[in-house]
Amino acid sequence: MDDRIAIKVEGICKSYKATRALQDINLEIKSGELFGLIGPDGAGKTSLFRILTTLSLADSGKASVEGKDVVENYADIRRTIGYMPGHFALYQDLSVEENLKFYATVFGTSVEENYDTIKEIYSQIEMFKDRRARDLSGGMKQKLALCCALVHKPEVLFLDEPTTGVDAVSRREFWAMLARIKASGVTIFVSTPYMDEAGLCDRIALILNGKIIGQGSPEEIRSRYPYKIYAARGENMFNILKTLRPLDGVVQCSSFGCECHVSVSEDGPGEGELLSVLDAAGINGCTIEPIEAGIEDCFIGLS
Amino acid sequence: MIAMWKYLLKKEFKQYLRDPGMPRMTLMFPFLIILVFPFAANMEVRNIKLAMVDTDHSEQSGLLMEKCASSGYFEIVDVTASPEKAQEMMDRGKIDAILTINAGFARMLEGSVPAEDAIPLGIKVNTVNGTRGSIGSQYLNACISSYIMSKKGGSIPGSAQIEVRETYLFNRFQDYKLFMIPALIVIAITMMCGFLPALNIVSEKEKGTIEQMNVTPVNKFAFIVCKMIPYVAVAFFMVFSCLLLAKIVFGYGCAGSLLDISIFTLAHIIVMASFGLLVSNYSENAQQAMFIIWFFSMVFMLISGIFTPVDSMPGWAKLVSYANPLTYYADAMRGIVLKGSSLADTWVDLVCLLGIGGLTTTWAVLSYHKTN
Numbered sequence: 001m002d003d004r005i006a007i008k009v010e011g012i013c014k015s016y017k018a019t020r021a022l023q024d025i026n027l028e029i030k031s032g033e034l035f036g037l038i039g040p041d042g043a044g045k046t047s048l049f050r051i052l053t054t055l056s057l058a059d060s061g062k063a064s065v066e067g068k069d070v071v072e073n074y075a076d077i078r079r080t081i082g083y084m085p086g087h088f089a090l091y092q093d094l095s096v097e098e099n100l101k102f103y104a105t106v107f108g109t110s111v112e113e114n115y116d117t118i119k120e121i122y123s124q125i126e127m128f129k130d131r132r133a134r135d136l137s138g139g140m141k142q143k144l145a146l147c148c149a150l151v152h153k154p155e156v157l158f159l160d161e162p163t164t165g166v167d168a169v170s171r172r173e174f175w176a177m178l179a180r181i182k183a184s185g186v187t188i189f190v191s192t193p194y195m196d197e198a199g200l201c202d203r204i205a206l207i208l209n210g211k212i213i214g215q216g217s218p219e220e221i222r223s224r225y226p227y228k229i230y231a232a233r234g235e236n237m238f239n240i241l242k243t244l245r246p247l248d249g250v251v252q253c254s255s256f257g258c259e260c261h262v263s264v265s266e267d268g269p270g271e272g273e274l275l276s277v278l279d280a281a282g283i284n285g286c287t288i289e290p291i292e293a294g295i296e297d298c299f300i301g302l303s
Numbered sequence: 304m305i306a307m308w309k310y311l312l313k314k315e316f317k318q319y320l321r322d323p324g325m326p327r328m329t330l331m332f333p334f335l336i337i338l339v340f341p342f343a344a345n346m347e348v349r350n351i352k353l354a355m356v357d358t359d360h361s362e363q364s365g366l367l368m369e370k371c372a373s374s375g376y377f378e379i380v381d382v383t384a385s386p387e388k389a390q391e392m393m394d395r396g397k398i399d400a401i402l403t404i405n406a407g408f409a410r411m412l413e414g415s416v417p418a419e420d421a422i423p424l425g426i427k428v429n430t431v432n433g434t435r436g437s438i439g440s441q442y443l444n445a446c447i448s449s450y451i452m453s454k455k456g457g458s459i460p461g462s463a464q465i466e467v468r469e470t471y472l473f474n475r476f477q478d479y480k481l482f483m484i485p486a487l488i489v490i491a492i493t494m495m496c497g498f499l500p501a502l503n504i505v506s507e508k509e510k511g512t513i514e515q516m517n518v519t520p521v522n523k524f525a526f527i528v529c530k531m532i533p534y535v536a537v538a539f540f541m542v543f544s545c546l547l548l549a550k551i552v553f554g555y556g557c558a559g560s561l562l563d564i565s566i567f568t569l570a571h572i573i574v575m576a577s578f579g580l581l582v583s584n585y586s587e588n589a590q591q592a593m594f595i596i597w598f599f600s601m602v603f604m605l606i607s608g609i610f611t612p613v614d615s616m617p618g619w620a621k622l623v624s625y626a627n628p629l630t631y632y633a634d635a636m637r638g639i640v641l642k643g644s645s646l647a648d649t650w651v652d653l654v655c656l657l658g659i660g661g662l663t664t665t666w667a668v669l670s671y672h673k674t675n
Binding site: 053054055075078079081083085087088089090091092093094098101102103105106107108148 | 304306307310311314317318321322510511512514515516517518519520521
């Protein structure tokens with residue numbers, strides 16, 4: 001990883017009528033980095049991707065990819081990037097092989113020339129090469145889309161929510177593929193609504209309601225979390241939440257799957273105090289243990 | 304660059320041929336147009352159902368009846384002495400016309416002048432269907448006058464003084480099928496080139512593939528031209544297979560040059576395709592595009608002179624027809640196919656067609672850039 005800047009975003013704003021989709025976005029993504037844009041649905045992830053991939057224009061601000069301005073040099077950018085949109089957007093009525101050949105040809109190259117780039121992924125779907133794209137399973141479609149985005153050896157790869165709606169095993173596989181693509185020197189900008197995927201990125205930016213609410217490496221963001229955090233487990237989650245939330249010194253208390261994360265300020269209650277409060281409220285058999293803050297805790301804390 | 308164009312074209316043709324319905328439709332359309340529609344879109348009036356009310360009961364009235372029956376236009380449904388019964392049949396829609404022969408008809412033919420208030424002959428025609436009614440009454444009039452003329456050997460008061468004989472120069476037997484075939488080709492080309500390219504582009508929009516294309520170096524011009532080429536090919540296939548079928552099945556040749564037909568067809572394809580593109584630029588989905596194009600095609604067809612002559616339309620409709628590409632294409636196609644008109648005769652049509660095409664193309668290109 002060198003220190004060249006691959007993607008630079010300065011003060012980008014974008015509105016759709018009254019909705020302010022992006023407000024003053026500033027980002028710097030280094031060359032060769034795997035950068036994650038993390039935020040819930042409707043946060044503005046796709047809007048930012050569309051601006052960076054030259055599909056739509058920002059209202060104000062500047063952005064560049066590999067030193068090329070997204071407005072002035074849009075034609076050059078299109079040659080240097082690969083883009084995989086959030087929905088499957090290949091030709092459903094063409095076969096796997098035809099789709100791949102088509103995208104290779106429109107970028108002025110051929111599948112053979114860049115076979116090394118896609119070999120690893122393509123080998124997994126090559127046995128279906130004569131099948132129409134519409135007849136592939138979700139995971140296969142995603143692999144094909146990734147192949148098509150990579151077939152012209154892009155310098156920067158944009159992946160808009162590649163793992164949304166994909167099963168857990170395929171997700172893990174997909175991230176392993178990304179790690180290998182990154183190893184070949186491609187800068188990857190990926191967006192995802194899943195906080196647990198943040199740890200797999202080199203650096204991340206958290207986005208909410210069109211604003212970046214934090215950026216840095218996942219460790220940095222976690223270490224910046226200002227509170228002690230405990231995980232409370234018990235049978236009646238709702239009562240635990242209700243009892244702990246109004247306590248003095250409890251900053252934040254929300255449920256995470258089968259546990260409840262309780263953030264406590266420096267001078268707030270400790271482990272034992274929390275347990276005794278729960279006991280006093282008649283909620284027995286709970287366990288409370290200190291944990292490290294996750295990205296999701298940070299996200300909720302920042303929002 | 305050339306490889307890219309080639310592959311773009313290949314992709315469009317593959318997609319066209321892989322569509323479950325399109326190739327079959329393309330083959331079926333010419334057959335439908337030539338073998339089915341000319342019979343259905345027929346405006347010839349035959350088999351006018353006629354009832355006779357005969358109160359004269361003379362030899363003359365019998366001969367007049369025979370004359371009408373043998374003309375081929377009428378089907379004598381009933382002969383009765385009661386006007387009320389005939390009227391009831393007309394009210395029930397069983398007959399189109401009543402010919403009443405009153406007492407005194409034979410005597411009038413023999414030379415006696417009928418009394419002021421006595422009318423020896425009456426015609427009553429049902430004009431709920433206007434064309435059928437007016438043409439029916441003309442035929443009936445013609446039958447009667449020719450009968451009276453043959454009997455009296457001269458003119459009679461109240462009927463036509465001058466006999467008009469019509470000779471049709473380019474369609475001698477007034478065969479409506481021959482008249483309609485060029486028009487049906489026009490309709491087919493309009494439908495195909497208006498709808499299909501537009502729906503194709505909108506469907507790429509709907510599926511998001513157009514976005515994937517937009518991030519490639521393929522420019523929009525190449526993308527759209529390659530999209531149009533298969534439809535141009537299909538349109539020409541349709542025009543020529545229609546003409547060939549018309550020749551084989553009905554023996555109608557094309558009087559003009561096929562090159563002229565090709566020039567006009569190409570111009571019309573440009574107009575309709577750019578119009579379709581224009582609509583697709585403003586449509587979010589196939590339904591919207593479909594409805595807008597359908598609406599305009601409908602207006603284009605009705606106010607174009609294909610079914611009813613432009614000259615008989617009111618002033619505002621005439622103005623609309625001047626802005627309608629179909630007016631010019633249909634006029635030229637009829638001219639070329641029926642009369643053998645050359646470009647020297649039809650250049651006004653071509654200039655107007657190209658003018659409209661230039662306008663729609665410019666608008667389509669401008670709006671295409673704006674929406675991105």
